[in-house]
Amino acid sequence: MSVPSGAVSKDAAAPSSRRSNAGRILLPVGALLLVAAVLALGYWWLVGRFVQSTDDAYLQADSVTVAPKVSGYVTDVYVGDNVAVKPGDPLVRLDGRQYQATLDQAQATIDARQADIQRAQAGILQQRAAIEQAKAQLQVAQISSRHAEDEVHRYAPLATTGAESGDQLSVLTSNRDQARATLAADAAALDQAQARMADLDAQIAQARAQLEAAQASARQARLDLQDTLVRSSLAGRVGDRTVRVGQYAQPGTRMMTIVPVQSVYLTANFKETQIGRMRAGQGASVHVDALSGTELHGVVDSFAPGTGSQFALLPPENATGNFTKIVQRVPVRIRLDTDEKTRKLLLPGLSVTVEVDTREPGEQASSSTAVNSRG
Helix, strand or coil: CCCCHHHHHHHHHHHHHHHHHHHHHHHHHHHHHHHHHHHHHHHHHHCHHHEEEEEEEEEECCCEEECCCCCEEEEEECCCCCCEECCCCEEEEECCHHHHHHHHHHHHHHHHHHHHHHHHHHHHHHHHHHHHHHHHHHHHHHHHHHHHHHHHHHHHHHHHHCCCCHHHHHHHHHHHHHHHHHHHHHHHHHHHHHHHHHHHHHHHHHHHHHHHHHHHHHHHHHHHHHHCEEECCCCEEEECCCCCCCCEECCCCCCEEEECHHHCEEEEEEECCCCCCCCCCCEEEEEECCCCCCEEEEEEEEECCCCHHHHCCCCCCCCCCCCCCCCCEEEEEEEEECCHHHHCCCCCCCEEEEEEECCCHHHHHHHHHHHHHHC
């Protein structure tokens, strides 16, 4: 059977036309793929190889555990779960009746010691008057003694010559001896009065020392009474609240935790092979798993003074047994730069992926110029 020549020519031309159409499509696509590959390679060479990333990163906050300083039964709980608190806000109140009684007792002791001081001071005033009286009596005794001595000296020669009787001299001699005894007694009374003054001064010093001790006890009792009201020491939100009314709390008993959610920061655990060019102040891109599609920015703040294994509860001891090298990780603290609205969504413990650009500022500027020129 014969085939028309026109049909043969049409069949032969069809594959050739399809190949030419495919070539016109594949050539631009290949060129685009080549350009994309070159751009990707250039970006990696200029930027990508300097970017260190890790998903071993978590948001953290310096939480504070709330615990009482004194013991007692819980009478009031002023906050609920997850509520916001400010510094100084009351959280929990303990039964303070026993501490109030201790304070009252200390105050009574203070009053008693103050009364002792006042009584001793009054005794000092009285004793000063007694001393002045003793001095006056001593002066009288001295005058009487001198007069009696003069009388004896005056009548003794007369009695020797017979001008005066011996009985009169005996009376004068007796008066002289009595005056001498009275003088000695008055001098001893003055010494006793002066010694009593020193004793009163010692009593005042002792009462003042006891007063200071009572005042210290009162201050301690007042502090204990004030500590029955537990207050927040920082701003944040209440978490892990375990305290309940009627519970008996010992000093140090964990009641709740205050989380400063407004001061959340990021700790990224980079491998030791990634931190060679990493420096404080370098920028970081942060992707929080809970905020899908949102890119946050931060700055490398500081590096831990050792790897994470060094601060573990049981640090490894590689000098014993068989040794297997394990790449260590270094905690890197990153400060987040976010607005107030976004910061309210960040909670401690959330998982984060971090990328840190380890280029120097000069390298970043030149790389950005080169990328822009290629674009």
